[in-house]
Amino acid sequence: MIRINSNITFRMTGFRKVLMFFSAMFFVLVAYRFAVGLSITNLSDAWPWGLWTVIDVKLGIALAAGGFTTAGIYYVLGIKKIESVVKPALLTAWLGYCMVALGLLVDLGRWYGFWHPIVSWGHHSVMFELYMCVLLYTVVLTAEFAPIFFDGIGFKRTAKFFVRLTGFLVIAGIVLSTMHQSSLGSMYVLMAGRLDRLWWTMALPILYFSSAVAVGPAVVTCESALSGKAYKHEWDNEAMPFLAKWSGYVLSFYFVARIVDLIVRDQFTRLFTTFDAQTFMCLLELIIGSVLPLLFFWSYNVSGKFMDKRMAVRNAIFIILGVVLNRTNVVITGMWKSAGTSYFPSLQEILITVGLTSFGILIYLFIAENFGVFTPHGHGAEDEDVSVRSGVGAGGVPTT
């Protein structure tokens, strides 16, 4: 146990020591990389983008979509039963974006010029839009998260000030997220003729946005299952089935759009008539990410069966894997033929990604344990302590 003061502590476990080890390695490797350049990677002229782009940027942003989706469901649509997940989702999103920013910085060849887009606008560039939205949204998320932080350190009045901004922040957050989640897809519209037509389509922005809206709550679901185990809070039988349904419906839209798009562009039959790495990966992506979770979802939905924890978590995992496969396919599999050579990340690339993720998890654990992120819900061992500090934004939901 590391004790900073009477309120702020950090419990040490074996797992956390491993995370700390990887985090330390991350900072050492990044310092080295900043000094010597990108020669420690396996990136090349044929593969200017690789592992970091897939995981640290594309997946990082997609998987942090839980922030704006849950905030939108709770504040804009007014679905109060998902209250218990809003704060943890905001925390994950905020951390996710901070990690994305850090990951992006590591990936930039001339990283010290990271602020250039603010003064020199390439307004024809999707990348510019992405940069601006991610920058602004990180600010918005910080402000959305501020009440939890200030309340945690005892600045009640500052916390209240930020609470008053909630409506504006939530709407700004959704608009900014809509723009940059979709532009992650639009980015690859420019690769017409290079990106395999199984993935290249003018509908990329719509597909990226809708899959992000489906995967956001799925990540929140998995996170809740994991944190429930760690912090012994109960599975929320109101919020979680709602999120499972939300993801199910949005994923249905995504899947129909994806298939119609493939049919319209004469690519659908190719999936079953030719067999190569591209069609295999595409089928894998569609089956794991859409067909299986939709099969489970609709069988539960039609028969009116209650979506229990097992079902919700299983479906969430499928949806997340589907998005992981989809983004990997766009950046790697779909570009394979036009690149002409192969690519596999170097050990340093992998360690930096692992280290960045470890660092993110550590900060998550630290904040979750010290800033009353989980609204009291059931009677866990640590709930007493948490309930005292909670109650920002809206009151806790008494369940038992």
Next chain:
Amino acid sequence: MSKAILVDVTKCYGCGACTVACKLWNGKKYDDAKKPTVGENAQLADINWTVVSKHRVADASGKTVWRFAKKQCLHCKEPACASSCLVGALRKTEGGPVVYYPDLCVGCRYCMIACPFGIPKYEWDKSFPEVSKCQMCSGRLAKNEAPACVSVCPNSAMKFGDSEQILKDARAAIASDKRYVKHIYGEKEAGGTAWMYISDQPFDKLGFKATVKNRPLPEYTWKIINKIPAALVVWSGILTGVYMITKRRDAVKSSKNSEGKGGKP
């Protein structure tokens, strides 16, 4: 007036003088072992802004012959690289060249992915790498001089001039001589480029990308980007509206609740 260059592949003997001129003019190093500028393994690279690649092909009578293709940035009329750059570090100039401003570049490498010809290269072994590609000797062009590579060609395989005139010459050449394939590479590719090629061999056999679309690539993304301002306004409006309704509904509910409670005791 926009400038252009016509390369006649049939006139190139593969001497590589152009690659030497390029290195001298632009101060680029040699690395013949790893990054040769002439021959079958010649590849554009950070230090190779232009190369002459050697290809074994069959001529009209079926005999195996060599053909040489000079490669460099084609300087698109509507460059995908420039449209992709988030800081405007790549710009199309009026005279034709697509020029790189390293001081602005942040090194995201989107241009390298965006270019349909795979032209921009990167200084992977440097601490603070720059994107590296042919600048079409923009300084020489400003003085109405041909690029260094063009000016040294001993066999006049390249012709420098105003883009309209160059295109006319290219059309006349392939119409007057049956040996040429009826295709001017660069006339339509990616919406047209400043460098154009004529040849007696199909271009894909000379290492030119055949999959490049004729539509300028920036058009694709611009069709999406130009809808953003309107989408932004409408989407914010809808969200604000729904938020207001939700808030009002909650307020009504809570006031009813408190009235109910007030009446009880």
